[in-house]
Amino acid sequence: DTAVSQTPKYLVTQMGNDKSIKCEQNLGHDTMYWYKQDSKKFLKIMFSYNNKELIINETVPNRFSPKSPDKAHLNLHINSLELGDSAVYFCASSQSLALDTQYFGPGTRLTVL
């Protein structure tokens, strides 16, 4: 069974569109995260949720809106997509704090044309 899964794996879309990426973890963890990896492989945290509550919200445009319907899911909705949003987005989860091991999903490669 996949511990942290993301859908879709690849997403190609036009500028200005709205898209969502879904993430699910079956590890029973309390905390989930979204990371963005740019073309130079640099990884940066975007958001984290603990028990459906937003904990970390980095300096991310408000076109990005995470939603956590329950502890096992953290979805990422992006409005009005821009070329600079092209990246690989990783979901992760951990038992509680960042000191706990984070388990990463396989990533979603978003390409904005």
Add this chain to the structure above:
Amino acid sequence: AQSVTQLDSHVSVSEGTPVLLRCNYSSSYSPSLFWYVQHPNKGLQLLLKYTSAATLVKGINGFEAEFKKSETSFHLTKPSAHMSDAAEYFCVVTSFTDKLIFGTGTRLQVFP
């Protein structure tokens, strides 16, 4: 504030030779440090972590790292490289926040 610097963007070794991936950190508090590996088109996998216990940390796949406070370093080593070790390696620091701060990565190439 915390940060990590990975001193080499690329490292190339021959199969069977030792691996050394260098990482220096900066932290206002006692840090926790991690090494993650990312194989091509895959997610990240934890190799090992240091959380103020033993300074020599052993991880998966024969990797280990030594926390040296005097040098603010956390270098990753492996005695003998294998072809399957070819990947991107990330040094990561965190402390009392919930954020992982990633280094810029080191690409390890292993030649036969």
